[in-house]
Amino acid sequence: MVISLCIVIGSLLIIFGLVIYNGASSLSIEMLTQTPAPGNALGGGILNAILGSLFLALPATGLACLVGIGIALYLQNEFTHAWISGFIRFTLDVLWGIPSIVYGIFCLMIMIYLGMGSSLLVGIIALTLLEIPIITRYMDEAIKMVPLGLKESAYSLGSTKFETAFKVIRKQAFPGILAGVLLGLGRGIGDAASILFTAGFSSRIPTSVFDSTAALPTMIFNLYSLPSGQPKAYAAAFILLLIVLIISILSRILTRRFTKHIIR
Amino acid sequence: MNQPKYQIETKNLSISYDAHNVIKDVNIRIPAKQLTAIIGPSGCGKTTLLKSFNRLLDLREDVKISGKIMVDGIDILGPRLDVPDIRKKMGLLSQKPYPLPMSIYENVAYGLRIHHQKKGEELDRIVEQCLKEVGLWSEVKDRLHEPATGLSVGQQQRLCLARAIAVKPEVVLCDEPTSALDPIAAQQIEKLLLKLKKEYTVVLVTHTLRQAKRVADYVVYMYFGMVIEQGPANEIFNNPKNPETKAYMSGEIG
Numbered sequence: 001m002v003i004s005l006c007i008v009i010g011s012l013l014i015i016f017g018l019v020i021y022n023g024a025s026s027l028s029i030e031m032l033t034q035t036p037a038p039g040n041a042l043g044g045g046i047l048n049a050i051l052g053s054l055f056l057a058l059p060a061t062g063l064a065c066l067v068g069i070g071i072a073l074y075l076q077n078e079f080t081h082a083w084i085s086g087f088i089r090f091t092l093d094v095l096w097g098i099p100s101i102v103y104g105i106f107c108l109m110i111m112i113y114l115g116m117g118s119s120l121l122v123g124i125i126a127l128t129l130l131e132i133p134i135i136t137r138y139m140d141e142a143i144k145m146v147p148l149g150l151k152e153s154a155y156s157l158g159s160t161k162f163e164t165a166f167k168v169i170r171k172q173a174f175p176g177i178l179a180g181v182l183l184g185l186g187r188g189i190g191d192a193a194s195i196l197f198t199a200g201f202s203s204r205i206p207t208s209v210f211d212s213t214a215a216l217p218t219m220i221f222n223l224y225s226l227p228s229g230q231p232k233a234y235a236a237a238f239i240l241l242l243i244v245l246i247i248s249i250l251s252r253i254l255t256r257r258f259t260k261h262i263i264r
Numbered sequence: 265m266n267q268p269k270y271q272i273e274t275k276n277l278s279i280s281y282d283a284h285n286v287i288k289d290v291n292i293r294i295p296a297k298q299l300t301a302i303i304g305p306s307g308c309g310k311t312t313l314l315k316s317f318n319r320l321l322d323l324r325e326d327v328k329i330s331g332k333i334m335v336d337g338i339d340i341l342g343p344r345l346d347v348p349d350i351r352k353k354m355g356l357l358s359q360k361p362y363p364l365p366m367s368i369y370e371n372v373a374y375g376l377r378i379h380h381q382k383k384g385e386e387l388d389r390i391v392e393q394c395l396k397e398v399g400l401w402s403e404v405k406d407r408l409h410e411p412a413t414g415l416s417v418g419q420q421q422r423l424c425l426a427r428a429i430a431v432k433p434e435v436v437l438c439d440e441p442t443s444a445l446d447p448i449a450a451q452q453i454e455k456l457l458l459k460l461k462k463e464y465t466v467v468l469v470t471h472t473l474r475q476a477k478r479v480a481d482y483v484v485y486m487y488f489g490m491v492i493e494q495g496p497a498n499e500i501f502n503n504p505k506n507p508e509t510k511a512y513m514s515g516e517i518g
Contacts, residue, residue: 153424156354171365263365
């Protein structure tokens with residue numbers, strides 16, 4: 001037990017330690033506030049990548065939520081046959097397991113077919129595809145876990161289906177749904193493979209959805225392959241870690257806040 | 265108790281899950297403003313029968329119902345009925361309390377908000393009155409806006425009762441409401457049911473014979489989905505006509 005504890009906490013600390021140790025020399029406020037200096041990829045900051053990551057992951061999460069809630073509600077529908085919902089759940093689980101690079105080349109193929117260039121838009125679509133199975137399965141499970149007795153209680157008070165769904169089931173299922181959404185967001189922000197080809201790379205902040213954009217993972221990849229770019233790559237990795245950590249902590253706090261009313 | 269009015273009447277009611285017949289040709293009459301106990305061994309269809317009265321069985325897809333359930337002279341299984349309206353007339357107290365995922369106050373206010381659009385002080389007043397009626401007010405008045413899940417199971421069950429009577433039902437359906445409670449909490453619920461029968465028709469499903477003896481005015485004895493005997497409590501308990509009822513009363517079966 002102690003060993004497993006050491007492995008888990010130890011690896012987290014070592015990762016943080018190494019990233020900070022290697023990147024400390026390049027960490028500065030400019031990293032967060034400036035875009036790369038023109039003509040010199042090692043100068044300036046990585047603001048373009050930070051914003052790029054957010055511009056990619058936030059809309060992708062939003063879109064995935066929209067698609068996810070639709071599928072999840074369909075799965076809960078009492079008129080959906082058991083074998084259809086079983087098949088959809090199985091498909092989602094398979095999609096969840098597909099490596100993100102496959103989503104990347106899939107979107108790349110469609111992009112080329114449509115004659116588009118790598119852009120924020122295609123990157124968002126690739127991330128959306130990546131996040132849909134995660135978010136949908138979490139939503140589905142959260143709604144499925146609502147006890148029958150609670151639904152019966154709500155209906156017995158004379159609630160309509162709509163009132164039961166939106167006033168009672170929604171409240172009960174919300175922490176689980178939120179956990180799924182934030183997990184999807186964390187995955188989207190951290191993923192490199194799916195956006196490597198689709199979002200492209202640019203040292204400017206994107207001004208439209210058709211612009212190429214850098215993101216933190218691709219920025220790290222790019223910096224690391226430059227001669228003497230490693231310290232800056234580590235600094236960028238530290239910022240990425242920090243963002244993911246903030247999302248995790250936020251999800252903890254929010255989930256706890258919404259869980260206090262939940263019956264078990 | 266001369267010539268009681270009947271609140272619920274079933275006519276040739278049969279219910280099956282898949283191909284399994286749970287309720288077989290049941291004809292019962294439940295008198296208004298009395299406490300009717302439905303007794304019988306576990307798994308004989310008591311809960312199914314109870315849940316058919318407010319159409320909760322609709323939530324299951326494999327259920328087939330035939331026959332009639334007359335409530336106030338209207339067949340609630342008939343077409344084009346407003347199901348939420350039927351359910352509004354029937355409060356439910358289930359085996360295990362399921363408070364809504366909201367505060368104590370909101371649990372009681374929920375039904376009032378969705379049906380009567382009550383607001384502000386009037387809402388406060390009714391919530392207080394309902395909580396007083398179940399003897400919970402003094403225990404929760406300082407933490408009305410805290411989660412209902414913070415209450416003990418016994419308090420939660422009383423909260424569920426307060427929530428049910430807040431929508432002014434005509435009938436209170438109780439599905440073994442004391443089986444998850446400790447003896448003291450159970451006793452409180454029993455006392456409340458005795459109090460409630462003055463205003464409401466109470467239908468109590470129970471598998472403890474002693475509880476039925478303590479509280480029932482009218483008794484329906486069921487066995488394997490069939491009604492073996494029904495009638496006023498003192499008749500059924502002291503002078504059962506059917507040998508099977510007699511066997512159950514003396515503790516030979518069940």
